[in-house]
Amino acid sequence: MKQESNIKESINTKESIYGLSVESLKEVLTGFEEPNYRAPQIYDWLWKKRVRQFSDMLNIPKNLREKLEHKFQLAALDINTQQESVDGTSKVRFKTTDSYFIEGVLIPTEHRRTACVSSQVGCSLTCSFCATGKLGRKRNLTAYEILEQVNVLNSLSLEKNNQPLSNIVFMGMGEPLLNYNQVLKSIHFITDPLYLGMSPKRITLSTAGISKQIIELGKDKVRFNLALSLHAANDKKRSEIMPINQSNNLESLKEALNFFYKQTENDISFEYILFKDFNDQEQDAKELIKLYRQIPIGLVNLIEYNNIGDRKFIKPDEKTTERFIDILQKARVNVRVRKSRGLDIDAACGQLANKN
Ligand code: SF4
Known part of the structure; x- marks a missing residue:
């Protein structure tokens, strides 16, 4: 409700x-x-x-x-609306000073209070399963606009859960690596003890995969974690749903992620949304296992698909999901299923699109 x-x-x-x-x-x-x-x-x-x-x-x-x-x-953003999900997730819609809207989400679980923040107004990458990609990119957010989301979600966490944020994920609207300098500046403020003082190990930047920028992160020796939105472990399928793969294919991402790990030893994870009859079959699992073994990946997050209103993608049934997990586990892949949160308020993964 x-x-x-x-x-x-x-x-x-x-x-x-x-x-x-x-x-x-x-x-x-x-x-x-x-x-x-x-x-x-x-x-x-x-x-x-x-x-x-x-x-x-x-x-x-x-x-x-x-x-x-x-x-x-004093405030880089105005709070426009706030919605509460039955599962405890809160979604805040912010209005920028030039009248754009962006969204941030607070996801409380038993042991964590995670803020999911946006890095751009909209997104240019047009991944076909994502509501944000359908908005197009309007502009990059400034470091202060990102920080403001963190500050507001932190206050909300204190108010609702009596505890500050424990984790921050850059998985909201936008591709963080296409706003490299401002995102890194915001992380500097979030982690510097002079400012918010959060451990970088509690921050995860999620990218659709920009190889050049992943290499930059390695050269800059950043200390936060990286998640690659993989969603398909062969180039043909991946390019079909994520056009960015045409210029940043799996081979280049593999090299970039290995370089990143060699430079930083930070955690790297894969995000993998299961789509019925597209990437949920045995062959898909095998390709995922092969790629997993070529990169020091700590975790594969299998994500439940959230319908965004088109009929192109459907969530697989439970039996298929279980079989997929089973194949990965038998191959000793560290896999976790991430249940969607905030579905009823369009706050779940891939649903952020400024809807009321
Ligand atoms: S999934 Fe991420 S990178 Fe792809 S369109 Fe959506 S916001 Fe952009």
């Missing part, structure tokens, strides 16, 4: 204060003829206490708060 509330909606065109380093903030304060020691205090309100209004910065004099408010925006 859907529960929906309009929280607030407004358009803000000022520069985000989150874009300022402490040094730049000091320069702004000098321009305001205010003392520099206010900079770390303001930073503390922004990054530790995460206030959403300048008026909440209690130890900052009122006239300085007003000057800051006049020049900067």
Whole structure:
């Protein structure tokens, strides 16, 4: 059942204060003829206490708060709507300052509170099973817009579960590796103890597979985990549902992922959505096993398909799914079935498309 509330909606065109380093903030304060020691205090309100209004910065004099408010925006995004699923999943729709909508999801389970965040407005990659791909790409999100999703979902987690986020996955709208710099900047803020201080091991970036950028991640020696949205382990089938495979085939992805692992030793997983009579047969499982053995993959996440309204793809029956899992397990593949969450509010994997 859907529960929906309009929280607030407004358009803000000022520069985000989150874009300022402490040094730049000091320069702004000098321009305001205010003392520099206010900079770390303001930073503390922004990054530790995460206030959403300048008026909440209690130890900052009122006239300085007003000057800051006049020049900067504090929230990079407005919360447009919030929906609650019967299974405890929350989906938040955000409105950007230039009036686009993006979505972030909070998924609480017994031991985890995971935020699934978006990295782009829409997506250019047109994977045929994905609702976001049907929107087209409008623009990349800034690091602060990504952080804002994390902050809001973190507050929601505290409010609903009395605990902060435990994990963050870049599996919302967009291809994170096509917004490389801003995504890495946001992860810097999320993991740096000066800011949110989350362990990079609790962050997973999911990609449709851009080989060049995976190699860049390796060269940059990032410390977070990587998930490849595989969905088919032969090029013909994969290109059919994921056009990006035509320019980034499995051979190039294999090389890139091996390089990434050699450089970072971070966890790599495969995401594999089972589609009836397309990639759920014995031969498909065998191809998946072969690829699994050629890359240091820690886990294969089998994902339940969520119907997005076209009849091209259907979820296989339970017997077929079990047989597929059985073949993988007999070949000692570390496999886990990921049940879809938030289906009733279109918050499940591949369903984010700004629907109410
Ligand atoms: S699955 Fe990911 S990469 Fe593919 S269209 Fe959807 S959002 Fe883009």
